[in-house]
Amino acid sequence: MNTLPPDPDPVPATQPTASGRVISAFERITEAARPELWTTLRAVEDVLVDAKAVDERVKAGENLPLAGTVVAVRDVLDVAGQPSGRGVPETSATVVARLTSAGAVVLGKTGAAAISAAWDRTKVGGDGAAVAVALGVVDLALSTGGAVPAALNAVAAVRPTRGLLPTTDVSVYSNGLVPAQRALRVMTGGDRTWPADVRLGAGEHPRIAYPADPELGEAAALAFRGVVARLTAAGAILTPVSVPEDGFDGFDALLLPTVPDHPDIADALADPAGVGHRLAAGTALANLLDVAAVTVPVLPGDRRPFGVTFVTRAFEDQIALDLAAVCTDEPITPYPEPGEDVVVFGAHLRGQPLNARLTELGARFGGPVRTTERYRMVLLDTEPPQPGVLDGGTVLDGERWRLSPAAFERFAETLGTPFVLDRVELDDGTTATAVRCDPAAAGPGLDRYESWRGYVRFTSTAGLRGPG
Incomplete structure (x- = not known):
């Protein structure tokens, strides 16, 4: 179930510029x-000044991971020089400044008026930030709106564990998970730090609870059943429960339908509190508890408003992202939590007898690797049978x-004699810590x-034999 790291993106002949993206954004504003949507829209001249400064920084050799990205910000967050309810701030909120x-x-x-x-x-849209992303005006938006506006406009929303960002309860909207995760990488760093034993993965068969009888309209119910079937086909173990709000006991995540239906804008204007309560009821858990939540459309490119939300324990953001990626078909790379990599060659591989020693520690599968032509395997006298890796002249998978x-330390303690942790050279030119063995224990x-x-x-x- 852990998604694989993506293949390197092909380098375009001409890199897009921030200035060009800003021009296209204003063209899209006119078209839309x-x-x-906007409580304050900056003058195109001012935005172009910022964009040209980004282009100059890139030209000077700076590594800017968000160069060419255009962002909208919910009006409750300060942006330097832009009016707010507290006047005109001289500095931006930390999350905005990091972007x-x-x-x-x-x-x-953007604002949160009842817009279409x-x-x-x-139909009701719920949040100008989500609508701006859906229409392609901006690449990212920061908001406090959460899951519901994302579903109503068929975009992704990532709400990290409280305290990982310096501003509480901020969600990132984007078309797809990869842009949101890229933004989280630069924004993360709040008043809470990752636990030393944080789980980074839920294994090939994550256990997911979902409501047995959600109160959904016909279209929403059909979409939700489709997601359950998709996750089951991918290897997840899904269990209907009567009250998923009871907690995560026995489960890695909760799967929730994000909205029950899509109300008319007229109904939202006539009864904003009632409509808002009905729409938020399904995902209220994500707002009340100390959890991480990721909302995605039911299928890539699907504009129906019936998205789903994955809720995980605090700090298990990576698990929520990996599960959501099953719906979006995106290759998700690790969230910037602390961690250490280890390469395994034998009984710890997926599908092998000792793989559970990794998955039970919350290890995240990072993909297959190949060594350079400098190693060889020998058979060890262990139960279950395992290979030892020594210097030699063969490529190993x-x-x-x-x-x-903390999990890395516990894993190392489980290895025992004759295994050791040592470096190996990989065929991509890097080195990695790997499970090897003491040469004195070599068998056939x-x-x-x-x-x-x-x-x-x-x-x-x-x-079973040593065929050497």
């Missing part, structure tokens, strides 16, 4: 004709797993094999 330091450019500030949705002007610092050589799975397949038909 939705002035009600702009990384190359993002703020287009304007991005894809159906007769293994897997990379990431653990929290397995020189003809590049992978332990290959040897296991051989022994399943030919019987």
